[in-house]
Amino acid sequence: MSKIRRLAGETVLYGLGSILPRFLNFLLIRPHTDKFPPEAYSVITKLFVYTAVINVLFTFGMETAYFRFANKNDLNEQKVFNLTQTVVVSISLFFSLVLVLLADPAASFLSIPGHANLVVWLAAILFIDAVVAIPFARLRLQKKALQFTIGKLVNIGIIIGLNYYFLYVVFDPARGVGFVVLANLVANAFYLLFFAGMLRQWKPSYDRTLSPDMFRYAYPIMLMGLAGMTNEMFSRATLEWWLPEGFYPGHSADYALGVFGACYKFAILMNLAIQAFRYAAEPFFFANAADKNSPGLFATVNHYFIIVCCLLFLAVSTNLDIIGFLFLKNKAYWEGLVIVPVLLLGYLFLGVYYNLSAWFKLSDRTYFGTFLTVGGAIITIVANYILIPLYGYMGSSWATLICYASMAIACYLLGQKYYPIPYRVAAGMGYILGTVALAWGINKIPFDNLWIGTGVRGIIIIVYIGTIFFLERKSLTRAVR
Structure with a gap:
């Protein structure tokens, strides 16, 4: 079995453990938008935006450090596990306690005064997430994809079950979004x-030589993660800050944030595919770094990654009408679906960036990743500041695309200087631009009947897949041998 076939198989398994749970979690958008109007949904958006950012600080980049040091032949894996787990538990415990002590002012900052209990619950969720981060990384290193998948699926099963129980059996409007947070806390306890x-x-430990080396390797990863989360979450955190009053006539900034946050989730479908690929690809890149054929192998992986992402972009961006009908029960949210194609394309470039970033991880130049993501964060902030007052949440979506495309381009140019890889740039950009043009053309075709339109678009997509297979048949055959 070829290395690419093995990577594809592991991506599917990790997809079941990462994409499927997060996709099932995505399906909660229907009961959430049913029970909560956009103003209330904006609270959910803000809560989980800030937890996503803080979670990066809690894990401190130690997952990647664990992979790097556990793959060294002269180191004992159990020792590396003990050291990295000690760092993560210590940092997350400290910051969790800080959050608990500052629960009241934090609740006021999040526009939920009087609900300090939600901040305490979020601190507990963050702590548990951090505690199990290295154990999940260990399952990936040991190729225990099935066990990884079972853990993720049971967790999301508990979340979904409790959401439906809380929202449709014992729902109390006074508790509101607290039910959503509580469901996540109980599921994480599992x-x-x-x-x-x-x-x-696990045995808490510290090594005078190895621990500092791990810190030096990991802290740029952590800074890179914080900057990356700024890129991903900043628009949702600041839309209400920079959106002019009355931009959307008759609606508040909280209303706009609720609509934006709900529709943003459809773009995350692309991010889910990227995440599943990363779970399999990160250990794959490290394991094959010493292979003399690795540059060509990495280039081939990136090429087919782009093709798969283009197909996902086409499928989602051309079927927004049926997506809104199926998943957004409250029609008030439908107006925000126009942001989805732009965000999907942004996430596609983010996925390309993750592929290209292999060069600075394999060459131990992780500080370049910090420079790139901090640069992306600056672009995100400036672009949002300029575009939100002009175009509302559509401007924020364009800021996301500009940021991720810029990061991918910069990462490619630097990588070719320090760790040359023969990427098929022209072919990749051809697929991206061709798919965007095709999606634009399909969306211009008017259909009076929702289901007929969906069927016709499905046929076009199938023909497109067949065309790609025809164009790639020779190289694809060589790759899977």
Whole structure:
């Protein structure tokens, strides 16, 4: 079995463990938009935006450090596990306690005064997420994709079950979004049971030589993660700050944030595919770094990654009408679906960037990743500041695309200087631009009947897939041998 076939198989398995749970979580958008109007949904958006950013600080880049050091032949994996887990638990415990102590002012900052309990629950969620981050990384290193998948699926099953129970059986409007947070907390508690055996093996430890080396390797990854989360979350955090009053006639900034936050989730479908690929690809890149044929292998991986992402872009961006009908029960949210194609394209470039970033991880130049993501964060802030007052949440969506495309271009140019890889740039851009043009043309075709339109677009997509297979048949055959 070829290395690319093995990578594809592992991506599918990790997809079941990462894409499927997050996709099932995505399906909660229907009951959430049913029970919560846009103003209330904006609270959910803000809560999970800030937790996503803080989670990067809690794990401190130690997942990548674990992969790097555990793959060194002269180091004991158990020792590396102990050291990285000690760092993560120590940091997350400290910051969790800070959040608990500052729960009241934090609740006021999040526009939920009087609900300090939600901040405490979020602190507990963040702490548990951090505690199990290295155990999940260990499953990936040990190729235990099935166990990884089971843990993720059971967790999301609990979240979905509790959401429906809280929202449709014991729902109390006074508690509102607190039910959503509580469901996540209970589900995360399951992880402590799931990893009980592995956590019992952990022995808190510190090595005078190795621990500082891990810190030096990991802290640029952490800074890169914080900047990356700024790129991903900043628009949702600041839309209400920079949106002019009355921009959307008759609606508040909270209303606009609720609509934006709900519709943003459809673009995350692309990000889910990228995440599944990253789970499989990160250890894959490290494992094949010493292979003399690795540059060509990495280039081929990136090429087919772009093709798959283009197909996903086409499928989602040309079917927004049926997506809105199926998943957004409250029609008030439908107006925001125009942002989805722009965000999908932005995430496609983010996926390309993750592929290209292999060069600075493999050459131990992780500080370049910090420079690139901090630069992206600056672009995000400036672009949002300029575009939100002009175009509202559509401007914020364009800021996302500009940021990720700029990061991908800069990463490619630097990589060719320090770690040359023969990427098929012209072919990749041809697929991206051709797919965008095709999607634009399809969306210009008027259909009076929703289901007929969906069927016709489905046929066009199938023909497009066949065309790609015809164009790639020779190289694809060589890749899977």
